[in-house]
Amino acid sequence: MSELDDRRNKRSDDPITALHYQLAHARRAAELDAMVFVDGTGALVAGAGAWPVCEELAAYAPLLAHRHGGESSFLSSHLDRLRETVSLRAMMFDGFEVVIAARGPSGAATEASLVRAAAGCRRILGAEA
Numbered sequence: 001m002s003e004l005d006d007r008r009n010k011r012s013d014d015p016i017t018a019l020h021y022q023l024a025h026a027r028r029a030a031e032l033d034a035m036v037f038v039d040g041t042g043a044l045v046a047g048a049g050a051w052p053v054c055e056e057l058a059a060y061a062p063l064l065a066h067r068h069g070g071e072s073s074f075l076s077s078h079l080d081r082l083r084e085t086v087s088l089r090a091m092m093f094d095g096f097e098v099v100i101a102a103r104g105p106s107g108a109a110t111e112a113s114l115v116r117a118a119a120g121c122r123r124i125l126g127a128e129a
Contacts, residue, residue, distance in 0.1 A: 010025075015124055015125060016045070016046055018124045019037055019045065019046035019121055019124055019125075020046045020047070020048055022046075022117060022120040022121060022124060023035045023036070023037060023046055023047060023048040023100075023117055023121075024048035025120075026048075026102075026113040026114070026116055026117035026120070027048045027049055027102070027104075027113070029109070029112075029113050029116075030102070030104065030105075030109040030110045030112070030113035031104065031105070031109070032049070032102045032103060032104030032105075032110065032113065033049055033050070033053055033085075033103045033104045034047065034048065034049025034050060034053040034054050034057055034102070034103050034104075035047065035048050035049060035057075035100065035101070035102040035103075035113070035117060036048075036049075036054050036057045036058050036061065036100070036101050036102075037098060037099075037100050037117075037121055038057075038058040038061050038062070038098065038099050038100075038101065039096065039097075039098055039099075040062055040096060040097040040098065040099070041062065042058050042059045042060070042061060042062050042063075043058065044058035045098070049103075053103060057086065057101045057102075057103055058101075060078075060079065060082055060086075060101075061086075061088060061099040061101040062097075062099060063075075063079060064079060064082060064083060064086055064088055064101070065088050065090045065097075065099050066090075085103050085104065085105075085106075086101055086102065086103050087101070087102045087104075087106050087110045087111065087114060088100070088101050088102075088114075089101075089114040089115070089117075089118050091118055091122075093122070093125065098121075100114055100117050100118055100121065102114060102117075
């Protein structure tokens with residue numbers, strides 16, 4: 001069974017499960033450690049990958065997306081280390097900001113997976129792209 005067949009067979013009417021499947025496919029395609037969909041407060045909506053990594057990505061994704069410069073030196077250095085391995089895509093959804101974050105190698109494959117994941121998440125949640 002090809003990866004495309006597997007993706008097409010793994011569907012769910014439950015939006016959270018469908019988001020997980022979408023993120024899992026995007027994560028595998030780019031060989032990432034984890035990929036998450038979080039709200040602007042860092043609450044994990046859906047994720048794919050090792051759960052501790054997903055939780056860390058969720059907590060820090062909004063800070064990485066909108067660094068204000070007023071962080072403590074500890075937090076600032078931690079964000080700098082995370083930034084080396086985390087790629088982000090922030091988007092508006094029904095008037096609220098959400099962030100898709102991925103941990104793993106940066107590059108064209110990761111960016112393409114973030115774009116596909118964002119489009120898939122919008123489709124699943126019924127938002128206009």
